[in-house]
Amino acid sequence: DTEVTQTPKHLVMGMTNKKSLKCEQHMGHRAMYWYKQKAKKPPELMFVYSYEKLSINESVPSRFSPECPNSSLLNLHLHALQPEDSALYLCASSQGEAGGYETQYFGPGTRLLVL
Amino acid sequence: QQQVKQSPQSLIVQKGGISIINCAYENTAFDYFPWYQQFPGKGPALLIAIRPDVSEKKEGRFTISFNKSAKQFSLHIMDSQPGDSATYFCAASSGYALNFGKGTSLLVTP
Numbered sequence: 629d630t631e632v633t634q635t636p637k638h639l640v641m642g643m644t645n646k647k648s649l650k651c652e653q654h655m656g657h658r659a660m661y662w663y664k665q666k667a668k669k670p671p672e673l674m675f676v677y678s679y680e681k682l683s684i685n686e687s688v689p690s691r692f693s694p695e696c697p698n699s700s701l702l703n704l705h706l707h708a709l710q711p712e713d714s715a716l717y718l719c720a721s722s723q724g725e726a727g728g729y730e731t732q733y734f735g736p737g738t739r740l741l742v743l
Numbered sequence: 744q745q746q747v748k749q750s751p752q753s754l755i756v757q758k759g760g761i762s763i764i765n766c767a768y769e770n771t772a773f774d775y776f777p778w779y780q781q782f783p784g785k786g787p788a789l790l791i792a793i794r795p796d797v798s799e800k801k802e803g804r805f806t807i808s809f810n811k812s813a814k815q816f817s818l819h820i821m822d823s824q825p826g827d828s829a830t831y832f833c834a835a836s837s838g839y840a841l842n843f844g845k846g847t848s849l850l851v852t853p
Contacts, residue, residue: 632786659839670832670843671787684839718786722839730839731777734786 631655632735634719640741643709649738651702651719658724660702661732662694665716671734677702678724709742716740746770747835749844756851762820764847766833769814773835773842778807778818781830781846790831791818823851 632653641647651660659678663671676684677696691713693705702719716737722730748767756762766776774795779787793800793807793816800807806819820827828851833844 634786661839668830668846668848670846671841673840676839678839720786730775730836730841731789731792732841733789734779736786737784739784 632719632721632733634717634735634738636738637736638739638741640743641706641709642743643711645709646705646707648706649704649717649719649740651704651721651735652700653721653733653735654700655721655733656699656723657721657733658699659722659730660696661720661722662692662702662704663718663720663734665718665737671718675704706740709740711742714740714742745845746842747833747844749833749847751847752845753848754850756823756849758823758825758851758853760823760851762823762827762849762851763817764831764833764849765815765817766835766844767813767815768835768842770835770837770842771814772837775836776807776809776816777834777836777841778805779832779834779843781832787832820849823849825851825853827851 662674665671675694680696695703718737719735720732722732777792778790780790781787804821809816831847834841
């Protein structure tokens with residue numbers, strides 16, 4: 629099973645709202661990722677968690693706050709977003725082996741619209 | 744800075760034809776080269792991947808050709824089908840970070 633699940637599938641929020649995106653995998657993977665994808669563009673890496681510790685933060689604004697409660701779950705907390713943050717937010721996971729060759733498996737994404 | 748350059752941006756192929764998408768990279772530290780297929784409204788799905796110690800890898804109708812000296816790799820889709828119509832991303836990585844190409848929108852006409 630190579631499934632990564634994400635909830636919700638769609639989210640509409642105002643600029644003053646607080647919301648959270650959730651991601652779950654049961655493949656025993658120890659690395660989890662958040663990506664942002666705009667229409668007709670490749671995914672852009674936001675955060676990487678390795679063994680539940682934040683290992684990469686690609687200079688993402690503080691209105692995005694990641695959290696990794698355990699090895700199977702990854703959250704992205706959203707607060708005071710801007711309309712330009714509207715995008716498809718993708719979660720991915722990989723085995724997390726330090727030797728590389730990290731195949732990343734993506735979830736279906738959450739389509740976020742900020743009004 | 745785009746670390747992986749992908750071409751063409753869009754491609755139209757007749758059913759049964761061969762689709763070819765090319766990618767080039769500069770960073771010799773990259774050691775893993777996956778291709779992802781993405782349908783509208785869905786997440787990218789791993790299609791096929793190759794390591795630099797192999798020059799070619801074939802899985803069904805999909806083949807990756809890899810030229811380490813030229814720092815280029817390509818995806819060939821044989822006997823292209825309308826169901827292959829999607830966006831294809833090449834990528835290169837060393838460690839955790841995946842560096843994507845800009846994507847190729849493939850349309851296979853009946």
